[in-house]
Amino acid sequence: MNAKVFRFAHRTRLLAPSMILELMKLMGQPGLVSLGGGLPSADGFPSEAVREASHRVLTQHPREALQYTTTEGLLALREWVAARLSQRGLAVQASQVLITSGSQQGLDLVAKMLLENGTQVAVEAPTYLGALQAFAPYEADAIEAACDDAGPLPERLAELAGARALYLLPNFQNPTGRCIPHARRVQIAAQARSMGLPLLEDDPYGDLWFDQPPAAPVAAHWPEGTIYLGSFSKVLAPGLRLGYAVSPLPVHDLLVQAKQAADMHSSTLAQYIVLDLLRTGMLDGHLDDVRIRYRIGRDAMAQALHTHMRDLATWQIPDGGMFFWMTLPPQIDSASLLPLAIKHGVSYLPGAAFFARNPMRNAVRLSFATESPARIAQGVAALAKLVRHTLTAQSGQAQ
Numbered sequence: 001m002n003a004k005v006f007r008f009a010h011r012t013r014l015l016a017p018s019m020i021l022e023l024m025k026l027m028g029q030p031g032l033v034s035l036g037g038g039l040p041s042a043d044g045f046p047s048e049a050v051r052e053a054s055h056r057v058l059t060q061h062p063r064e065a066l067q068y069t070t071t072e073g074l075l076a077l078r079e080w081v082a083a084r085l086s087q088r089g090l091a092v093q094a095s096q097v098l099i100t101s102g103s104q105q106g107l108d109l110v111a112k113m114l115l116e117n118g119t120q121v122a123v124e125a126p127t128y129l130g131a132l133q134a135f136a137p138y139e140a141d142a143i144e145a146a147c148d149d150a151g152p153l154p155e156r157l158a159e160l161a162g163a164r165a166l167y168l169l170p171n172f173q174n175p176t177g178r179c180i181p182h183a184r185r186v187q188i189a190a191q192a193r194s195m196g197l198p199l200l201e202d203d204p205y206g207d208l209w210f211d212q213p214p215a216a217p218v219a220a221h222w223p224e225g226t227i228y229l230g231s232f233s234k235v236l237a238p239g240l241r242l243g244y245a246v247s248p249l250p251v252h253d254l255l256v257q258a259k260q261a262a263d264m265h266s267s268t269l270a271q272y273i274v275l276d277l278l279r280t281g282m283l284d285g286h287l288d289d290v291r292i293r294y295r296i297g298r299d300a301m302a303q304a305l306h307t308h309m310r311d312l313a314t315w316q317i318p319d320g321g322m323f324f325w326m327t328l329p330p331q332i333d334s335a336s337l338l339p340l341a342i343k344h345g346v347s348y349l350p351g352a353a354f355f356a357r358n359p360m361r362n363a364v365r366l367s368f369a370t371e372s373p374a375r376i377a378q379g380v381a382a383l384a385k386l387v388r389h390t391l392t393a394q395s396g397q398a399q
């Protein structure tokens, strides 16, 4: 077939940073300790409960569960989401909830609604790579909010005036694992409100806390100006592809129209199964198990980093989520080092991928969600050895 038959739209050039796609190809090597992937632990999936729920749904509601449904999603599921968020301090009605095909679709629909060529969208530095990928085809400029270890600096938000939205990850951020403290959330919401800067709050990790739940969502402090995205991927399983977007009503109506054009509705069958699961009351017990599992991974990684990396790198220990963010010495370029790391049996994600504008080249994201404690220790030890070796070789060259 002749590829020249097709004349591709300009946006196809903006689809995905090729560096990451190339790196992903290297990561399938057998035996590799994968600290690079962002997948939840498959050992923690509630497979048996999903099997039983699927059986009940297909026995009791086969005609409805296999039929088209409303674009907004099943009312009972939307009511469950509204009640759950209200318990967490964000008072919402089911009429504001749109069930999406993962929160990734929420990012796409919001971008479709707000962004176009000549506009700006503000993001944290660093931010979720998948959001940068979702925003890119809409041709807006992604600009970076000034951040410290506690998130965007409220006193610097004025620099983002005119942006169509500020994209925020308040809980156990991907990639850094940090949380925005309560007081900072209040300040960000107040400042954004005074500037008329809408907020897009993405919260797939909020339930994965280890010691205590995070503060109420930022949306609770400015509900009329915030779109909140949630997901069942990290609390149940990503293969279900279910998430939700909660927004003020005029925004909600537009999102529903955009979703209808995109895919009519999220899988009816998956919605029935999740609703059945939630009605059994299994979620909180299941989340306790997931938290214990991830906490063990977090502790294993903290211990391994302390043992092997303490003179080489800096990091914060996350209180939840799936990731450590580690800063290596400035002479290390983590993207260039990755092919060698993979040869030495360990992968990570280079920090540069998570920046819209000014990449940090010496940072890496490490996941503690997928590998066993023993393999986490093995991977961190291999990485430390490689970094040490690289630094010695570089200083030899410099002399």
Ligand SMILES: Cc1ncc(COP(=O)(O)O)c(C=O)c1O
Binding pocket: 038, 101, 102, 103, 104, 105, 128, 130, 169, 174, 202, 204, 230, 231, 232, 233, 238, 242, 243
């Ligand atoms: C910050 C963040 N937002 C959104 C998503 C998308 O999740 P999903 O579409 O599975 O709900 C992810 C997935 O890893 C994520 O880390």
